[in-house]
Amino acid sequence: MNFIDLRSDTVTRPSAAMREAIANAEVGDDVFNDDPTVARLERMTAELLGKEAGLFVPTGTMGNQVSIKTLSNPGDEIICDEGCHIFNYEAAAGAVVAGLLFHVVRGVRGVITAADIAPLIRPGDLHSPRTSIIALENTHNRAGGTVFPIEVMQSIRQLADEQRVMVHLDGARLWNAHISTGIPLADYSQCADTISVCYSKGLGAPIGSCILGDREFIAEARRTRKMFGGGMRQVGILAAAAIYALENNLSRLVEDHENAWYLAESLSEIEGVYIDLDSVQTNIVVMDITGAGREVPDVIYALKEKGVLAVQFGRTKIRCVTHLDVNREDIRDAIKIFREVFES
Ligand code: TLP
Numbered sequence: 011m012n013f014i015d016l017r018s019d020t021v022t023r024p025s026a027a028m029r030e031a032i033a034n035a036e037v038g039d040d041v042f043n044d045d046p047t048v049a050r051l052e053r054m055t056a057e058l059l060g061k062e063a064g065l066f067v068p069t070g071t072m073g074n075q076v077s078i079k080t081l082s083n084p085g086d087e088i089i090c091d092e093g094c095h096i097f098n099y100e101a102a103a104g105a106v107v108a109g110l111l112f113h114v115v116r117g118v119r120g121v122i123t124a125a126d127i128a129p130l131i132r133p134g135d136l137h138s139p140r141t142s143i144i145a146l147e148n149t150h151n152r153a154g155g156t157v158f159p160i161e162v163m164q165s166i167r168q169l170a171d172e173q174r175v176m177v178h179l180d181g182a183r184l185w186n187a188h189i190s191t192g193i194p195l196a197d198y199s200q201c202a203d204t205i206s207v208c209y210s211k212g213l214g215a216p217i218g219s220c221i222l223g224d225r226e227f228i229a230e231a232r233r234t235r236k237m238f239g240g241g242m243r244q245v246g247i248l249a250a251a252a253i254y255a256l257e258n259n260l261s262r263l264v265e266d267h268e269n270a271w272y273l274a275e276s277l278s279e280i281e282g283v284y285i286d287l288d289s290v291q292t293n294i295v296v297m298d299i300t301g302a303g304r305e306v307p308d309v310i311y312a313l314k315e316k317g318v319l320a321v322q323f324g325r326t327k328i329r330c331v332t333h334l335d336v337n338r339e340d341i342r343d344a345i346k347i348f349r350e351v352f353e354s
Pocket of ligand 1: 017018019020068069070071072074096099147150151180182183210
């Protein structure tokens with residue numbers, strides 16, 4: 011069956027043109043700093059985000075983990091919101107690998123403020139862990155693709171500077187925030203010391219993420235990446251796909267946002283399906299089906315039987331994500347199938 015796959019924006023397959031870019035990539039051994047295509051991608055991305063340097067890594071998880079490990083010492087504390095990817099979906103790597111203590115804050119739609127964070131920053135005394143990192147996520151996955159407002163990020167930046175704490179931004183979907191608000195990527199990244207962005211989500215590359223920061227941090231992160239086993243060799247074949255993705259698939263994210271909005275509005279009309287429409291700001295739609303009196307796994311199974319793939323997102327919720335491999339017609343068909351499943 012040809013599924014309409016709304017499980018994630020990570021499910022896209024490289025197009026023929028992207029595969030051609032992969033096939034033609036100039037490569038070298040990147041552990042020897044010899045891969046020109048990786049170097050080009052790192053430069054391009056650093057320029058786009060207004061940072062001194064970039065470092066290609068295989069996954070968003072490694073991007074976050076290399077960043078926070080490089081910024082801290084074991085036993086330090088990281089402050090983040092309780093729904094963030096670093097805390098929930100990275101198999102506890104922050105605790106196991108970086109040895110960090112997590113201090114989580116309940117955010118509103120993924121947003122935590124300087125006022126939430128300020129009282130949590132530890133005094134520098136003998137008894138307390140050192141607060142070394144504040145981690146933010148933009149857009150926020152678990153909150154439903156919500157945009158973290160730039161003014162809130164700026165006030166957190168100011169607090170972090172006053173308190174000498176580093177800010178890490180999980181910008182796996184920062185592209186979506188930029189396209190949704192029109193705010194330059196560099197304005198967002200100015201609020202963070204280190205950033206991780208993904209090419210393998212909305213941009214449609216098969217593999218790859220990049221860490222951005224100042225030169226000194228990136229040099230140290232290169233060492234951490236090696237420690238994690240992420241030093242890769244002729245990886246220009248992947249960088250070529252990411253360059254293609256950046257050059258061709260960034261501005262089209264607007265289509266994914268329109269499709270997500272259309273999907274959300276239509277599904278919210280189904281009895282028993284609740285969608286917080288204010289949270290639908292980019293390419294993610296999260297619905298709570300408590301009111302339908304149905305179990306999530308049963309609904310997911312019934313959707314699959316009819317050709318739609320979605321994922322469970324908490325006990326009573328389902329997540330759908332739009333991306334470049336689903337068009338408006340697919341979304342229309344998916345809505346029809348959702349109606350059939352809930353109205354049966
Ligand atoms: N998120 C995946 C799952 O892990 C939940 C998805 O399908 O959305 N930061 C954010 C905000 C993410 O959403 C993800 C992936 C990552 C980091 C990790 O990226 P990868 O999967 O490349 O390690």
